[in-house]
Amino acid sequence: xxxxxxxxxxxxxxxxxEDALFSVSFADEIIVIDSFSTDATxxxxxxxxxxxxxxxxxxxxxxxxxxxxxxTGDWVLFVDADERVTHSLEAEIQKVLENPKHSGYKINFxxxxxxxxxxxxxxxxLRLVKRDSASxxxxxxxxLYCGGSVGKLKNKMLHFTYKxxxxxxxxxxxxxxxxxxxxxxxxxxxxxxHLFFKPAYRFFRSFILKGGFRDGVPxxxxxxxxxxxxxxRYVKLMLLNKGLEKK
Amino acid sequence: MENSVKITALAxxxxxxxxxxxxxxxxxxxxxxxxxxxxxxxxxxALALKHEKVTVHQRxxxxxxxQKNFAISKAKNSWVTFFDLDEEVTPELANEIVETSKNPRSxxxxxxxxxxxxxxxxxxxxxQNDYIVRFFNKNYCNYNANLVHETLETDGKTENLKNSLPHxxxxxxxxxxxxxxxxxxxxxxxxxxxxxxxxxxHFLFRPFYRFWNQFIFRLGILDGKEGFVxxxxxxxxxxxxxxxxxxxxxxxx
Numbered sequence: 001x002x003x004x005x006x007x008x009x010x011x012x013x014x015x016x017x018e019d020a021l022f023s024v025s026f027a028d029e030i031i032v033i034d035s036f037s038t039d040a041t042x043x044x045x046x047x048x049x050x051x052x053x054x055x056x057x058x059x060x061x062x063x064x065x066x067x068x069x070x071x072t073g074d075w076v077l078f079v080d081a082d083e084r085v086t087h088s089l090e091a092e093i094q095k096v097l098e099n100p101k102h103s104g105y106k107i108n109f110x111x112x113x114x115x116x117x118x119x120x121x122x123x124x125x126l127r128l129v130k131r132d133s134a135s136x137x138x139x140x141x142x143x144l145y146c147g148g149s150v151g152k153l154k155n156k157m158l159h160f161t162y163k164x165x166x167x168x169x170x171x172x173x174x175x176x177x178x179x180x181x182x183x184x185x186x187x188x189x190x191x192x193x194h195l196f197f198k199p200a201y202r203f204f205r206s207f208i209l210k211g212g213f214r215d216g217v218p219x220x221x222x223x224x225x226x227x228x229x230x231x232x233r234y235v236k237l238m239l240l241n242k243g244l245e246k247k
Numbered sequence: 248m249e250n251s252v253k254i255t256a257l258a259x260x261x262x263x264x265x266x267x268x269x270x271x272x273x274x275x276x277x278x279x280x281x282x283x284x285x286x287x288x289x290x291x292x293a294l295a296l297k298h299e300k301v302t303v304h305q306r307x308x309x310x311x312x313x314q315k316n317f318a319i320s321k322a323k324n325s326w327v328t329f330f331d332l333d334e335e336v337t338p339e340l341a342n343e344i345v346e347t348s349k350n351p352r353s354x355x356x357x358x359x360x361x362x363x364x365x366x367x368x369x370x371x372x373x374x375q376n377d378y379i380v381r382f383f384n385k386n387y388c389n390y391n392a393n394l395v396h397e398t399l400e401t402d403g404k405t406e407n408l409k410n411s412l413p414h415x416x417x418x419x420x421x422x423x424x425x426x427x428x429x430x431x432x433x434x435x436x437x438x439x440x441x442x443x444x445x446x447x448x449h450f451l452f453r454p455f456y457r458f459w460n461q462f463i464f465r466l467g468i469l470d471g472k473e474g475f476v477x478x479x480x481x482x483x484x485x486x487x488x489x490x491x492x493x494x495x496x497x498x499x500x
Contacts, residue, residue, distance in 0.1 A: 114494070163500075165491065166428065166432075190472070192475075195472060195476070195479075199479075217445075217450070217493050220450060220451075224486055231479055231483075232424075235365075235420060238472065238476075239420060244365065244366045245420060
């Protein structure tokens with residue numbers, strides 16, 4: 001039976017981390033890679049994880065690649081603190097690892113938002129990979145590569161993205177600074193196209209193309225807040241271009 | 248200045264240590280400065296009391312109208328100014344107030360506020376006519392009891408002053424949107440108390456209308472990209488108000 005390492009990146013996740021650690025307790029090794037949390041995250045992590053690492057955050061790819069180097073399992077599963085591996089997903093992972101047909105597996109994430117699962121807002125994400133050929137790249141949207149064929153697991157990962165509307169919006173707002181800074185460093189300027197068309201398209205894609213309208217008010221809110229996040233990215237790029245404000 | 252009436256400058260404060268000294272200096276023309284403080288945790292009161300014309304009263308904040316009416320009741324003089332701490336009383340405006348006070352023909356005087364957003368003076372976007380009473384005779388005026396937007400009710404003739412009042416309400420984009428978010432949550436609570444239920448007209452039409460109104464009808468387009476940003480943020484805030492209301496009915500956060 002090949003060994004499994006679970007890697008959990010954290011920053012101030014005291015409210016969520018413990019349940020995430022419980023849900024992956026079947027793993028042979030658990031590594032928590034922390035960006036110097038200021039809450040109780042380190043104490044919680046040290047209690048349950050095999051290895052607790054801290055590293056100053058620069059981007060998600062570097063952070064996760066750093067943890068990957070410390071992993072000793074044959075396979076690695078990436079889980080965020082606000083995600084939960086269900087028992088049926090655990091059983092499927094163990095079965096797959098007995099006789100793997102691919103070098104990586106995608107897992108489906110239906111979003112849990114405002115007390116309901118948004119079935120029209122789910123994604124398949126590569127999370128379970130063979131360690132020897134796995135690595136992340138991309139500084140804004142980090143992407144996991146596994147150097148081989150990719151399969152898909154049937155069972156879903158639970159993802160508690162929703163911690164209140166204000167929290168959801170403020171996450172988008174701070175992420176917007178991060179993205180604006182990336183664009184600014186590339187010498188990009190905020191244009192009317194960015195401000196007007198990009199948020200409108202994001203709303204259209206989320207609400208119409210992805211079928212968000214079938215999820216009622218929560219589906220509409222996800223679409224509108226995502227669009228607002230895109231809008232803020234370009235507003236903040238404008239501020240950086242003008243040299244007026246920084247994060 | 249012998250002919251002019253005596254003026255009391257009024258203000259309400261909460262944690263304004265960074266602003267208070269500049270603010271008091273800009274009120275050089277006042278004979279008395281009365282500050283009603285909502286128990287600031289910073290140095291506001293101590294810094295204010297260093298100036299001899301200043302008296303400070305502390306009162307628990309309940310709402311803007313009640314706080315402002317309490318301040319009015321503490322003024323020794325009939326003629327008062329009531330500027331916010333993020334408003335810049337320019338020397339030109341101060342001189343105009345002094346000149347006007349020598350022979351006032353009205354009971355209240357409006358000042359036009361100039362709004363600066365993302366480093367730009369916003370001339371349109373519905374702010375063309377942001378006139379607000381800032382100099383008045385307290386015997387004829389009182390703040391009404393509206394919880395969010397208190398307005399001064401006047402009983403008599405009013406006039407506009409010529410000089411405008413720079414309004415530095417925008418400190419940073421994050422600060423501005425945080426205020427808008429608080430404001431939409433407060434409005435949702437008021438609608439909830441009135442028993443109003445959100446529907447698709449509110450979610451889809453009202454934000455769109457707000458944007459259209461500010462950016463097109465009220466000529467925000469002439470303010471350029473900043474006008475667009477302002478209208479978008481307002482529209483999002485309208486949308487968020489109804490999501491907050493929806494969450495209140497669902498008993499969710």
